[in-house]
Amino acid sequence: MKKKIYVTKPFLPPLEEFISRVEKIWESGHLTNGGPQHQALETALAEYLNVPHVSLFNNGTIALITALQALEISGEVITTPFSFVATSNALVWHKNTPVFVDIEPETLNLDPSCIEAAITPKTSAIMPVHCYGNPCDMKAIETIAEKHKIKVIYDAAHAFAVEDLHGSVLTRGDISALSFHATKVFNTFEGGALVCKTPEMKSRIDSLKNFGIEDELTVSIAGINGKMSEINAAMGLTQLGYIDGAIEDRGRVDAAYRTALNGIRGVKVLGKPNQTVSNFAYFPILIDDNYPVSRDELYQRLREQDIMSRRYFYPLIPEFPMFKDLPSAREENLPVATKMAKRILCLPIYPGLDDEDLKRIVDVIKSPAEKVVNQATTVAAE
Numbered sequence: 255m256k257k258k259i260y261v262t263k264p265f266l267p268p269l270e271e272f273i274s275r276v277e278k279i280w281e282s283g284h285l286t287n288g289g290p291q292h293q294a295l296e297t298a299l300a301e302y303l304n305v306p307h308v309s310l311f312n313n314g315t316i317a318l319i320t321a322l323q324a325l326e327i328s329g330e331v332i333t334t335p336f337s338f339v340a341t342s343n344a345l346v347w348h349k350n351t352p353v354f355v356d357i358e359p360e361t362l363n364l365d366p367s368c369i370e371a372a373i374t375p376k377t378s379a380i381m382p383v384h385c386y387g388n389p390c391d392m393k394a395i396e397t398i399a400e401k402h403k404i405k406v407i408y409d410a411a412h413a414f415a416v417e418d419l420h421g422s423v424l425t426r427g428d429i430s431a432l433s434f435h436a437t438k439v440f441n442t443f444e445g446g447a448l449v450c451k452t453p454e455m456k457s458r459i460d461s462l463k464n465f466g467i468e469d470e471l472t473v474s475i476a477g478i479n480g481k482m483s484e485i486n487a488a489m490g491l492t493q494l495g496y497i498d499g500a501i502e503d504r505g506r507v508d509a510a511y512r513t514a515l516n517g518i519r520g521v522k523v524l525g526k527p528n529q530t531v532s533n534f535a536y537f538p539i540l541i542d543d544n545y546p547v548s549r550d551e552l553y554q555r556l557r558e559q560d561i562m563s564r565r566y567f568y569p570l571i572p573e574f575p576m577f578k579d580l581p582s583a584r585e586e587n588l589p590v591a592t593k594m595a596k597r598i599l600c601l602p603i604y605p606g607l608d609d610e611d612l613k614r615i616v617d618v619i620k621s622p623a624e625k626v627v628n629q630a631t632t633v634a635a636e
């Protein structure tokens with residue numbers, strides 16, 4: 255039997271290096287609460303990502319909820335329907351109402367031209383996602399936010415180390431949230447972070463993620479436990495030493511796909527507009543009506559060959575039961591997102607995906623296209 259190819263595979267740095275950091279944790283007896291590994295990772299990440307302040311978290315979802323709390327977001331929050339469900343779940347957990355607006359067909363990110371019509375007196379923030387690491391139209395989004403005096407929190411779970419002409423995309427808006435889940439470009443098993451702009455905001459976030467404790471005798475806000483433990487931070491530090499190589503290898507896979515899939519009828523490879531530095535987190539393609547079989551049929555054919563592609567993001571967030579009755583969840587409100595959710599397919603991409611695996615994947619995608627061409631030539635020859 256052929257080996258199974260998953261859509262992603264966690265990047266694992268050398269085990270010995272991780273173990274030696276674990277030994278340091280044993281020696282210090284410091285397991286969590288901002289220990290030496292945690293402090294070292296915060297500093298190293300701020301430097302690596304070229305951002306002013308990083309606060310580490312136990313996962314990206316708690317980081318998002320804490321960002322909402324840090325900025326005292328209330329009422330309605332404008333967000334994208336085309337994301338992992340955690341984006342809207344965070345809003346619900348913070349008692350905010352998600353207001354979905356449509357996406358752009360080229361980037362699959364929140365369409366700024368749809369935002370203003372969705373703003374009401376209850377709107378207090380916009381929460382866009384840099385989908386697949388493609389930067390949002392941040393200038394347009396932030397101009398609207400300033401005009402209406404509302405906050406911008408970017409769900410940057412896909413955008414680790416992504417840059418545009420102005421540098422890191424993580425420095426834009428009020429706060430950006432990262433995820434270091436095992437399936438993400440940079441992982442700490444589970445983990446996440448918030449990036450903010452001022453030392454005051456960082457200390458507010460750090461207090462919020464630690465039960466709201468300010469000092470031994472003072473707890474002035476109802477915080478949560480969002481702390482990253484030393485073992486996770488040790489993984490992050492170990493991984494950080496190898497992340498450039500890992501991203502470069504993802505870039506090799508990305509480039510190979512782009513060459514191999516070029517010119518297949520009905521297959522559109524999503525571009526990388528507005529990026530000067532990419533992280534190659536995902537490899538999304540769109541299957542349209544010109545392709546001989548449906549997107550779901552292609553997904554199934556890949557599965558039959560033990561290739562696990564994923565339909566990110568399908569179903570759309572507004573289709574889930576906790577969101578479907580919201581007025582903004584109606585299909586008519588989200589025509590582009592609805593169309594794209596039916597076409598999208600993310601192909602396997604991770605460091606170490608070799609040429610043989612790549613050929614297996616590309617052959618399946620090419621084969622129905624070729625069959626139709628052959629049929630057409632047979633008919634023509636008769």
Ligand SMILES: *Cc1c(COP(=O)(O)O)cnc(C)c1O
Pocket residue numbers: 313314315316337338340341383409411412432433434435445446
């Ligand atoms: C992964 C992800 C999250 C959640 O992060 P966790 O660390 O798994 O909690 C949130 N938003 C998006 C867009 C994601 O891809």
